[in-house]
Amino acid sequence: MADSVAVEVVDAELVDEDGDRALPALPDTPAAHRPLIGRHTLLRPDAPIPTTAGQPTYTEADFRISQETADLIDGAPPANTSRTYGSALGQFHTWCAESGRVPMPCTTATFVEYVGHLVQRDLAPASVQVHMSAIRSAHPDGQQPGMKEARQLLRGHARDWARRRAPRKAPPIRTAALSAMVATCTAADERERPKALRDAALLTLGWGMLSRRSELANLLVEHLAVEDDGVTVRVAFSKTDQAAHGEDTFVPADPDTPSLCPVVRVRAWLEELRRHGITSGPLFRHITRGGTIRPRSGPRGDFLSPDAIGNIVKTRARLAGVRAPGGRAVTAHGLRRGPAQEISEAGGDPTAQGRWKPGSPTVLKHYIEPARGRTNNPLHAARAKARTQKAI
Numbered sequence: 151m152a153d154s155v156a157v158e159v160v161d162a163e164l165v166d167e168d169g170d171r172a173l174p175a176l177p178d179t180p181a182a183h184r185p186l187i188g189r190h191t192l193l194r195p196d197a198p199i200p201t202t203a204g205q206p207t208y209t210e211a212d213f214r215i216s217q218e219t220a221d222l223i224d225g226a227p228p229a230n231t232s233r234t235y236g237s238a239l240g241q242f243h244t245w246c247a248e249s250g251r252v253p254m255p256c257t258t259a260t261f262v263e264y265v266g267h268l269v270q271r272d273l274a275p276a277s278v279q280v281h282m283s284a285i286r287s288a289h290p291d292g293q294q295p296g297m298k299e300a301r302q303l304l305r306g307h308a309r310d311w312a313r314r315r316a317p318r319k320a321p322p323i324r325t326a327a328l329s330a331m332v333a334t335c336t337a338a339d340e341r342e343r344p345k346a347l348r349d350a351a352l353l354t355l356g357w358g359m360l361s362r363r364s365e366l367a368n369l370l371v372e373h374l375a376v377e378d379d380g381v382t383v384r385v386a387f388s389k390t391d392q393a394a395h396g397e398d399t400f401v402p403a404d405p406d407t408p409s410l411c412p413v414v415r416v417r418a419w420l421e422e423l424r425r426h427g428i429t430s431g432p433l434f435r436h437i438t439r440g441g442t443i444r445p446r447s448g449p450r451g452d453f454l455s456p457d458a459i460g461n462i463v464k465t466r467a468r469l470a471g472v473r474a475p476g477g478r479a480v481t482a483h484g485l486r487r488g489p490a491q492e493i494s495e496a497g498g499d500p501t502a503q504g505r506w507k508p509g510s511p512t513v514l515k516h517y518i519e520p521a522r523g524r525t526n527n528p529l530h531a532a533r534a535k536a537r538t539q540k541a542i
Contacts, residue, residue: 376417385505
């Protein structure tokens with residue numbers, strides 16, 4: 151069989167070999183319309199087969215978006231998610247360049263090989279999952295790599311990880327620790343007064359609403375309704391409410407313990423804001439060393455960042471000498487875990503107060519079931535019965 155030879159077809163005139171007389175060009179023949187059917191197409195008995203005939207013709211204008219829309223898209227993900235995904239994608243692109251692979255859109259083999267690379271580095275399973283999500287989310291719709299083999303790798307790694315390591319959870323900030331931290335919110339002079347009032351309000355309100363640090367960072371003065379019996383907080387959006395439907399959380403007053411009462415502490419901070427001429431906008435703001443609250447520029451403007459909220463909690467815990475077992479440092483998530491534990495141990499359900507989704511397996515696994523295991527452990531009944539029988 152003769153070897154196939156690639157040929158290039160070009161538009162040309164047909165020329166008579168006997169002279170220079172040009173022959174008439176062949177008329178253009180329209181290409182046959184291609185059927186638009188696939189494995190999942192359903193055709194009714196009287197329906198024609200759909201084809202490319204009549205399909206719209208798109209121009210560049212159909213694919214362009216304005217700079218304003220591009221800016222809105224870029225600003226849509228939470229800042230911490232953007233940073234995390236950006237870092238993960240940067241590492242993936244570097245690895246692809248070193249491995250001689252195409253990063254976007256990548257093949258399933260490249261994706262699986264990179265997940266294997268992360269597993270061999272012994273990254274935490276949650277970190278591997280973040281890398282996987284970042285890579286797939288960066289791909290155009292319909293061009294994401296397959297997940298089957300990558301998930302198998304991740305599941306195996308998670309089992310091996312669980313055998314070798316104990317899970318690390320944020321240390322809870324329980325009532326005693328909260329009291330010690332709030333006790334550090336004192337002012338030796340007028341310069342220290344604003345920070346002391348802000349931090350005391352942040353700690354007591356955050357603890358009472360089982361707050362995430364991002365929720366505290368995005369609160370507005372207008373989101374609060376302070377009454378004698380408690381504070382109603384409007385959480386405009388959260389980790390489990392990315393569509394920003396909003397949810398109200400009521401934080402009851404604690405008249406028996408004024409130092410930890412959110413009503414007392416929030417009212418004092420709002421009064422301090424009014425003294426600085428602030429009656430609206432971000433609730434928790436940056437304060438200078440001189441004790442002034444000044445407007446700030448930058449992406450978040452006058453809002454504190456979630457990282458700044460975390461630093462405030464860490465600083466107050468350090469000043470109070472509060473540390474977790476094993477010497478671990480306290481973090482802002484302790485404001486969520488501590489009260490959730492205490493509610494569960496009292497027989498309650500922290501789901502609504504912490505704005506978890508109804509039926510959240512996180513609440514059941516990490517709070518309600520452990521509390522029940524302590525208070526309603528079947529061994530208590532067995533031992534009580536044994537003591538009764540022994541006394542007879």
